[in-house]
Amino acid sequence: MKDVEILSVGPFYSPSFEAMERDFTVHKLWQAKDKAGLLTEVGSRVRGIQSGAGHGADAKLMDALPKLEIISCFGVGVDAVDLGAAKQRGVIVTNTPDVLNECVADLAMGLTLATLRRISLGDRFVRAGSWLKGALPLAQKVGGKTMGILGYGRIGKAIARRAEAFGMHIVYHGRKPQPGVALRYYSSLTDMARDCEVLMVICPGGAATRHLVNAEVMQALGPEGTLINVARGSVVDEQALVKALADGTLGAAGLDVFEAEPKVPEALLGMDQVVLQPHVGSATHDTRKAMGDLTVDNLRAHFGGKPVLTPVV
Secondary structure (H helix, E strand, O other), rough: OOOOOOOOOOOOHHHHHHHHHHHOOOEEEEHHHHHHHHHHHHHEEEEEEEEEEOEEEEEHHHHHOOOOOEEEEOOOOOOOHHHHHHHHHOOOOEEEOOHHHHHHHHHOOOOOOHHHHHHHHHHHHOOOOOHOOOOOOOOOOOOOOOOOOOOHHHHHHHHHHHHOOOEEEEEEEEOOOOOOOOOOOOOOHHHHHHOOOEEEEOOOOOOOOOOOHHHHHHHHHHOEEEEOOOOOOOHHHHHHHHHHHHHHHOEEEEEOOOOEOOOOOHHOOOOOEEEOOOOHHHHHHHHHHHHHHHHHHHHHHHHHHOOOOOOOO
C-alpha cells in the first residue's frame, strides 16, 4: 500500500504511527513549516487523512484533497471533523471506540475519589509540612452518594460499574431513556443535578452539547455538589464554573478537559477544591497502542478493499 498517500494532521502513539509509515506514504502536515505549500504539492494525490480529536478535519481541508476517501481518527470524539462535509463528499470517517472505555472510566472514578476525599490536597498538605502544624480538613464520603451521569454510553456504563462498586447510587440523563436500563432516567439535566451529589460529564462534544452544563445546572448541583468532566471542555460553561466555585455555589470539581486546552483558567489553579488533569483519560501505553493500532487498521482495511472496522460516517 506504499502507493497510497496519507495526510497526517497530528501525531499519535509512536509505534502505531511508525507502522502507518511502513505501510503508506505519509505526509506530516503538523511538521510542515508551509502547510499551504504542502497541501498544494501533495493534495491531488492524498487519499486518506489520519487525524485525532484535537485536530479534526474541516471542509476546507477536504476541498484541498479531491481524491480523499477516508478520515481515520485517533480517539472516540469526532466533533472536530466536519461530518456533514465528509458525508456530502462520500468520505468515510472512522474512530477508535471501545478500546479506551476502561482507562477513561478509571480516570473518571479516580477524579471522583481524588476530589471527594481531597487526595491531591492531602498530598500537597504533607509535602508542604502542614501536617506538622495540624490536621487536614475533613473530606466527603464516597459511598452512599448519588452520581448523575450525563451521557450513559459505553464509557458512562463503565464509570457506573466502578461507582457502584464504591457504593454509589447511579442515575442518568441523555437525549432519551435507554431500553433495558433499570436506572432512573431524568429528562431534565437540571433536575438530575438537583438530586445528585456528583455530576459526571461523559457525553460527546460539539455544538449540540456546548455549555450544556451551565450556571443553572451548577446551582442545582449546589455547594455540596461535585462536578467531574472527562468529556469535552466545551460541554461545561467554564466561566460559569469558575464563578460557581469561587462564590461557593458549587462545592468542588475534578477536570480532565478544558475549553481552550492546554490553557486552563488561572483562577482554577489556586483552588484547593479543584483537581486538575491534562486530558489524560486514555493516556496509558496499553490503551494508546490499541487506539493507534485501530486507527491504522481502519486505513489498512479500506485500502485493502475491506469494510472499515469502526465507521462513524
